[in-house]
Amino acid sequence: MILNKRTISPAFFKGLLFLLLILTVVTFLLPVYWVFIKAVNGPIAIFKYPPDLFPKRFSLDNFRNGFQDYNTVVGFLNTLKIVAINIAGTTMVSAIVAYGFARMDFPGRNIFFVIVIASILIPWDVKVIPQFMEFSHLGWTNTFLPLIVPMMFGFPFYIFVFRQFIIQIPYELDEAGIIDGCSRIGVFFRILLPLLKPPIMTVMVYEFVRSWNDFLDPLIYLSKMSKYTLSLTIFYMITPFMMDWGAVMAISALAVLFPVLMFFLMQKYLFGGLSFSGLKG
């Protein structure tokens, strides 16, 4: 960045930056690009050397193998089921809890909220072992309950996101509702909820990506093939006895496609969402 202004014109400097930008994007996109290319390039291209950086043929055989030889459809349906329930449940509960933290005045509120923040930071390793003991004691292994039930009590990070948004909404709106005879919960549903569209969208996208991609929890709790999620299906495709990397790439491409589409459609909420969460300090 130490560039002498007299020798380099601003336009040239801008061009240089633009070039750097393209290079950065190409570098970062490499893994994603490679999945999609290898998915549509047919089984013979998988271990071809040198590899074609730009695909020369188009074939859907990898997809056919991926769906025929593995339990892919079941994996898709299981994942969809979990994702749908989690998005609906955790978004609503997190918003309601956040409303309590943002608008009600009660003893211990600040301490409880500090605990919410602290539990965002509890490492997965630390809580997964105790949770595993609890859930397997309850007989929840090989069910989706360990992946769903904890989310139905609100998720600390989402509570935080909603709370930061609600405290920016003028309290006069609540007061007006109360004067008009709304109950506290009525104020939430009639007055605040319509204003919460941005954080709702943010949380829904986050939860979609989180649930859709969740790999370690299914790995621990689900061992029956009929219960595999998409991540597990893909993970178990590679075994010492069977290695159809073409099928892996095809199903991986589909698994990546949904979050990618979601990102493009929702980028406004996603990137806006983090700036209002107060994390910018």
Place this chain on the structure above:
Amino acid sequence: MSRHSIKSQERMSGYLLILPWFLGFLFFYSGPMLFSFIISFCNWDYFKDLTFIGLDNYFRIFDSAGHALPAMGRTLKFVFLEVPLQLVISLAVAMLLTRKIPGTRISRTLIYLPAVMSGAVGGLIWRYMFNTQTGLFNYLLSFIGVGPIAWIENPDIALYSIVLTGIWAIGQPMILFIAAIQGVPKTYYEVAEVDGAGKFSQFRHITLPMITPTILINTIIILILQFQMLAPIIVITSGGPAKSTYLYSYLEYENAFKFLKMGYASALSWFMFVVILTLTLIIMKSSRKWVFYQSEKGKML
């Protein structure tokens, strides 16, 4: 309605509204964690009776002939490589994306994309690209006459290859940096421009101090995430070759879910928690010296 009853009514609704979270915290966080703390002083194979063995599980962690200390050593090495790398690269990319050049909005989304791949998918793709004979990386390196490198087969290299994969997943810290950089008031730069400060000096004396709160938050988040980094190890190397990528989180995972040594695994997870907590507190404490807040209100919450 009297003023008093409105107050107590509000108190009641407050507790009712946060009740779901509180129950969840009780049942899924604090309760099980308390239980695992107790179990960490016991021998429990999950199927057999549990026996109280005092501090034996913790002694086993610190046994110089055991697996736990070398694994923690590898994890610390990994974390101390990954955290600065992710911080510097995400900040550099965020700086680039906040310049007035065309295409920054779409680039922001594109650069984020590798972070939305699941652990399983991401791990398998890396494994495929790391292939020594036919992988993409060695092919690209062959153009500049380097390699072939045995990315995940050479015990001296494998851990660094895992570090490398983490660099692609900087979407989250990058977004926070972008928001922070955009939050710096334009007038500061205008004044600096008038005073004849160069671009580098503006970065050093305006941007950098103004975004220190975000640097702090990103450091802590990345640190915590990297300590528990597990999926790529499971998918790419399974701790090998020659235990070179046998990180602490993988040791925990094996003991808990493969060997079902619940007592020992609980002790392992509590030791990890203490290490992470200590490092986080040290960083927080040091932040008083290097983090610049515009107002008192900006602190943490």
